[in-house]
Amino acid sequence: MKPIEINDTNFEAEVVKSEKPVLIDFWAIWCGPCKAIAPVVEEIAKEYDGKLKVGKLDVDANPRTAMQFGIRSIPTLLVFKGGSVVEQIVGAVPKHKLLEKITPHLN
Secondary structure (H helix, E strand, O other), rough: OOOOOOOOOOOOHHOOOOOOOEEEEOOOOOOOOHHHHHHHHHHHHOOOOOEEEEEEEEEEOOOOHHOOOOOOOEEEEEEEOOOOEEEEOOOOHHHHHHHHHHHHHHH
């Protein structure tokens, strides 16, 4: 399962109303660290398919949602549960660090 594309239009339906926890990768095409973390985000999407919805949001194309959540540096990954942010990870961190933050919210 690949990460889904999240944008200003589908954010409410895909993230806020999701019954599963959602991991959103806020990124931009010009961001080197975003490219570095992209394969890790894809691995998590595959490994946690069915337990976690994984999406990517291009901050340049979707400034409204990025501003709404105060995204100032990218990559920033937010974990949503029940429509609210429960975790924030800033920077290209190793996979095990991401999983430490995500796993507690999977139940």
